[in-house]
Amino acid sequence: MAQDTAEWKPSVQLSNDQASALFDILTHHETYSEIEAFKDPGTISHYGDPFQSSTEVQPTTPILQNLFTRLGLPLPGLKGVNSTYWPSRILPLVKALSSANLSESYDKGSLGQRKTISTAFSVLLEYLARGYFGGLERHPLRKEDGEYDIHSPLENVAAWEDLVQTSVYGDAIDQLFSDAAKTSNLDKHPLRVQAAHRYIVLNLASILHFIFVVSPKGPSILGLLESVHKLIPYALVRSTLRIGNAASMINAMVKVCLAKASVGAAANWLGVGGGGYDEGMNLLQVIISTVLGWDTSSLKKRLAVIEKSKEAPSKDQLNKLKAYVEMSQEEQQKCRAQSKSQGKSIVAVILADSPNLSNPTHSLALDYLSIQLSIADRQRLIAVTCRQNPDILTPVLRDLVTAYEPVIRAIHNAVDLSATVYDAQLFLDDFIKLSKKTSPEPPSVLDYVSLLEKHQASSHRFLHEVAKNGKEIRKEYQDFVHQVAAHFRRPEEEEKETSTSTTSSQDQATRDRNHTNIKDQLAHILQTLPSNSDRTAILNELDLHAAYLSFLHQSSTQRLEAVFSLSSPSSSSSSPFGPGAYIQRWQSLLDETEITPSTPEGKVRRGADLDVKRSARVDVEGEVKRGDEGREGELEREMVGAPGTERTWGVMGGRFVEVLRGWKGGS
Numbered sequence: 001m002a003q004d005t006a007e008w009k010p011s012v013q014l015s016n017d018q019a020s021a022l023f024d025i026l027t028h029h030e031t032y033s034e035i036e037a038f039k040d041p042g043t044i045s046h047y048g049d050p051f052q053s054s055t056e057v058q059p060t061t062p063i064l065q066n067l068f069t070r071l072g073l074p075l076p077g078l079k080g081v082n083s084t085y086w087p088s089r090i091l092p093l094v095k096a097l098s099s100a101n102l103s104e105s106y107d108k109g110s111l112g113q114r115k116t117i118s119t120a121f122s123v124l125l126e127y128l129a130r131g132y133f134g135g136l137e138r139h140p141l142r143k144e145d146g147e148y149d150i151h152s153p154l155e156n157v158a159a160w161e162d163l164v165q166t167s168v169y170g171d172a173i174d175q176l177f178s179d180a181a182k183t184s185n186l187d188k189h190p191l192r193v194q195a196a197h198r199y200i201v202l203n204l205a206s207i208l209h210f211i212f213v214v215s216p217k218g219p220s221i222l223g224l225l226e227s228v229h230k231l232i233p234y235a236l237v238r239s240t241l242r243i244g245n246a247a248s249m250i251n252a253m254v255k256v257c258l259a260k261a262s263v264g265a266a267a268n269w270l271g272v273g274g275g276g277y278d279e280g281m282n283l284l285q286v287i288i289s290t291v292l293g294w295d296t297s298s299l300k301k302r303l304a305v306i307e308k309s310k311e312a313p314s315k316d317q318l319n320k321l322k323a324y325v326e327m328s329q330e331e332q333q334k335c336r337a338q339s340k341s342q343g344k345s346i347v348a349v350i351l352a353d354s355p356n357l358s359n360p361t362h363s364l365a366l367d368y369l370s371i372q373l374s375i376a377d378r379q380r381l382i383a384v385t386c387r388q389n390p391d392i393l394t395p396v397l398r399d400l401v402t403a404y405e406p407v408i409r410a411i412h413n414a415v416d417l418s419a420t421v422y423d424a425q426l427f428l429d430d431f432i433k434l435s436k437k438t439s440p441e442p443p444s445v446l447d448y449v450s451l452l453e454k455h456q457a458s459s460h461r462f463l464h465e466v467a468k469n470g471k472e473i474r475k476e477y478q479d480f481v482h483q484v485a486a487h488f489r490r491p492e493e494e495e496k497e498t499s500t501s502t503t504s505s506q507d508q509a510t511r512d513r514n515h516t517n518i519k520d521q522l523a524h525i526l527q528t529l530p531s532n533s534d535r536t537a538i539l540n541e542l543d544l545h546a547a548y549l550s551f552l553h554q555s556s557t558q559r560l561e562a563v564f565s566l567s568s569p570s571s572s573s574s575s576p577f578g579p580g581a582y583i584q585r586w587q588s589l590l591d592e593t594e595i596t597p598s599t600p601e602g603k604v605r606r607g608a609d610l611d612v613k614r615s616a617r618v619d620v621e622g623e624v625k626r627g628d629e630g631r632e633g634e635l636e637r638e639m640v641g642a643p644g645t646e647r648t649w650g651v652m653g654g655r656f657v658e659v660l661r662g663w664k665g666g667s
Contacts, residue, residue: 013523014523014526014527014542015546017546017550018539018542018543018546019519019520019522019523020519020546020549021542021543021545021546021549022519022522022523022526022538022542022648022652023130023134023518023519023522024130024545024549025541025542025545025645025648025649025652026522026648026649026652026653026656027063027126027129027130027133028126028585029645029649029653030063030653030656030657030660031063031064031122031125031126031129032119032122032126032589034060034061034062034063034064035064035118035121035122035125036118037060037061038061038094038098039098039102039329040098040329041095041098041099043060043061043098044091044094044095044098045057045091045095046058046059046060047059047060047061047065048065048069049065049069050069050073050083050086050087051086051087051090051091052087058661059661062657062660062661062663063125063126063129063133063660064125066129066132066133066660066663067125067128067129067132070132070487071128071132071484071487074480074483074484075480076407076473076476076477076480077403077404077406077407078403078404080403080404080406081399081400081403082399082403085399085400085403089392089395089396089399090396092392093384093392093393093396096384096388096392097381097384100380100381100383100384101328101329101332101380102114102377102380102381103373103374103376103377104332104336105593105594105595105607106336106339106346106593106594106595106596107324107332107336107346107369107370107373107596108369108370108373108374109366109367109369109370109595109596109598109612109615110216110370110595110612110615110616110618111216111217111590111593111595111607111612111613111616112217112616113217113220113221113224115217115590115593115607116211116215116216116217116218116221116590117221119586119589119590120207120211120586122589123582123585123586123589124582126585127582131488132487132488133518133660133663134517134518134519135488135489135490135491135517136164136165136168136169136488136489136490137490138165138169138490139165141162141165141166142158142159142161142162143155143158143159143162143192146190146191146192147191148191148192148194148195149195150191150194150195150198153557153560153561153564153565154557154561155195156195156196156198156199156202156564157199157557157560158195159191159192159193159194159195159196159199160195160196160199160200162192162196163192163193163196166192167485168485168488168489169489173478173481173482173485174478175190176193177467177474177477177478177481179193180463180464180467181464181467181468181474182468183464184457184460184461184463184464184465185460186456186460201449201452201453201456202445202449202560202563202564202578202579203578203579203580204448204452205445205446205448205449205451205452205578206445206448206563206577206578206579206580206583207578207580207583208431208435208448209443209444209445209447209448209577209578210577210578210583210586210587212435213435213442213443214577215590216613216614216616216617217616217617218435219617219619220619220620222432222435222436223619223620224291225428225432226432226436227290227291227294228287228291229428229429229432231286231287231290231291232287233256233283234421234422234425236256237253237256237421238418238421238422239418240252240253240256241253241412241417241418241421242418246408246409246412246413247409249412250401250405250408250409250412254398254401256283257282257283257284257397258282258283258284258394258397258398258401259282259283260280260281260282260394261280261281261282261283281386282394284393284397285385285386285393285394288381288382288385288386289382289386292378292379292381292382293378293382295374295378295620296375296378296379298620298621299371299374299375299378299620300375301621302367302371302620302621302622303368303371303372303375305622306364306367306368306371307368309364311358311360311361311364312361312364312368313351313357313361313364313365313368314354316354317351317354317365318365318368320350320351320354321347321350321351321365321368321369321372322372324350324369325369325372325373325376326376335349335350339596339597339604340594340604343597343601343602343603343604344597344600344601345362345366345596345597345598345599345600345601345602346366346369346596347362347365347366347369347596347600348362348600348601350369351365356600357600359599359600362599362600363598366596366598374620407473407476410470410472410473411466411470411473413469413470414465414466414468414469414470414473415462415465415466415469415470416465420458420462423455423458423459423462426455426458427451427455427458430451430454430455431451434447434448434451445563445577445578446563449563490517518659518663521659522652522655522656522659525652525655525659526538526652529651531651534647534651537647538647538648538651538652541643541644541645541647541648542648544643544644545642545643545645545648548640548642548643549581551640552581552584552585553581555584555640556579556580556581556583556584557579559577559578559579560579563578563579584640585642588641588642590607590608591606591607591608591641592606592607592608593606593607594606595607595609595612598611608641
């Protein structure tokens with residue numbers, strides 16, 4: 001023990017790479033843990049502003065709470081909602097969704113749609129969190145003269161980095177808004193903007209390609225999108241948006257989307273049948289219940305097939321699997337813990353008092369449980385969003401429309417919204433058609449680049465008309481962007497010296513803490529840890545993680561160069577996915593997901609296992625949807641796993657949360 005607490009000189013400093021690695025590890029784990037925390041209905045009750053006063057509760061999700069209150073709430077329109085909106089409207093909805101006890105990927109034996117989407121949001125939010133809490137380091141521009149070769153991938157990166165620098169520390173925001181008001185032609189903007197725009201398009205294409213082609217759940221997510229797209233009454237929406245008077249248009253749109261009608265009448269009007277429901281629903285709720293109802297019908301057909309199989313579990317065993325679906329979160333968690341500790345599948349734990357299951361019967365039982373969980377998920381989502389009494393969703397949307405009425409009115413007066421909706425409809429038509437393509441091969445990143453470039457003129461035209469014709473709303477959004485950018489500035493050195501001798505010691509301590517880079521705070525905490533063995537282990541993990549981050553950015557640059565070479569027809573085949581270090585971080589979260597063993601006894605599987613990925617491609621009808629599964633082996637080779645960071649997170653995680661809770665924000 002004496003050796004463990006031996007003196008360790010705090011003068012030893014972390015290198016920049018080590019400090020960045022420490023910050024990266026902590027934000028990565030904390031962001032995802034906060035998102036996962038919303039499985040607990042009590043999380044939203046301890047969120048803090050705007051749901052509860054910050055003096056009443058200590059936020060349990062400080063990253064999400066800070067990002068939402070500082071970067072989200074000031075958004076034009078959203079800032080106009082009544083202060084009671086969050087605790088009286090949003091809180092009950094979030095709590096109801098958390099209480100629905102939606103299924104876990106572990107129990108279903110494959111990665112689910114919610115897991116895919118939640119991990120994607122987590123990775124994007126952690127990047128935002130690092131910028132907000134760590135600030136953007138100020139450095140000289142890569143191209144001071146503003147001259148960039150838009151056909152060079154590396155110069156596009158330079159243009160993006162320089163645009164971010166000048167947005168946070170310069171006048172790029174004002175210039176962008178001014179230029180947008182002058183023209184919708186991208187070619188008339190400065191080369192820095194053109195090159196940065198190209199970089200953004202490529203990264204958006206890379207994300208879309210990864211979600212809808214590379215991800216095993218991509219085809220299923222696409223199916224949901226296509227179903228919703230088919231049910232939206234675009235012609236009615238466009239004709240309503242043509243109403244000249246803004247107030248009349250808004251009232252008409254509210255009636256179209258939110259007015260209650262019998263489900264049978266609304267569903268028959270959409271041409272999908274009433275489904276036997278007789279409760280009053282609005283159009284949005286009819287679309288939700290119809291799409292999820294279609295899935296439920298297909299899933300029930302698969303249940304019938306399993307029940308008739310010669311290898312099917314007994315009726316008693318099937319009833320036990322059904323009963324598991326209705327268990328509480330706590331009871332299900334106990335079963336999962338038992339499954340992991342005993343090396344048994346979740347099915348084997350549920351059917352522990354049944355005779356030994358053969359592998360074929362066990363496989364059918366696991367499928368049966370997975371389908372039952374999928375049905376329950378859809379039924380519970382319909383219950384929360386469409387059949388609550390009193391209705392939760394409709395008041396949320398009505399109050400939101402009321403708050404956004406000035407914004408909608410200004411945009412309606414500035415641009416033809418009917419044409420904008422038509423442009424969006426055409427984009428979704430092309431997007432769905434492209435994403436469904438499987439022959440002769442699935443779409444590449446370059447295909448998505450071409451799609452975005454084909455439709456970018458419509459978005460440019462929309463932004464131009466709003467900026468040109470809606471000067472007040474343009475000014476409002478311009479101020480908002482300035483406010484957001486201010487949060488990413490690091491305090492100037494001279495600001496640290498503005499305190500006077502009359503400042504109280506408490507105020508000075510708070511000021512010093514806020515002016516201290518968060519990486520320096522974390523480094524100080526690490527340096528003063530009482531355990532020498534913890535420090536040594538953490539430093540080793542930081543070195544490995546720093547090397548891993550360097551590898552991610554190098555490999556992303558290589559993929560960028562390959563995909564960006566539009567003149568080379570074979571460039572898209574050099575990698576199974578596009579550029580972006582965030583994609584590999586995203587895949588890492590999916591790969592780390594624990595999945596029940598596929599046999600009665602065995603090791604816990606991971607999302608990285610090929611059989612898990614292939615099972616995730618099975619749609620609600622039981623068919624294996626094609627994506628880019630032919631390159632899953634290549635994908636696995638390119639996806640280098642992150643080194644272990646258990647010691648760093650275990651020792652520093654709680655301390656990091658305390659730093660975040662004490663954060664007072666930037667400018």
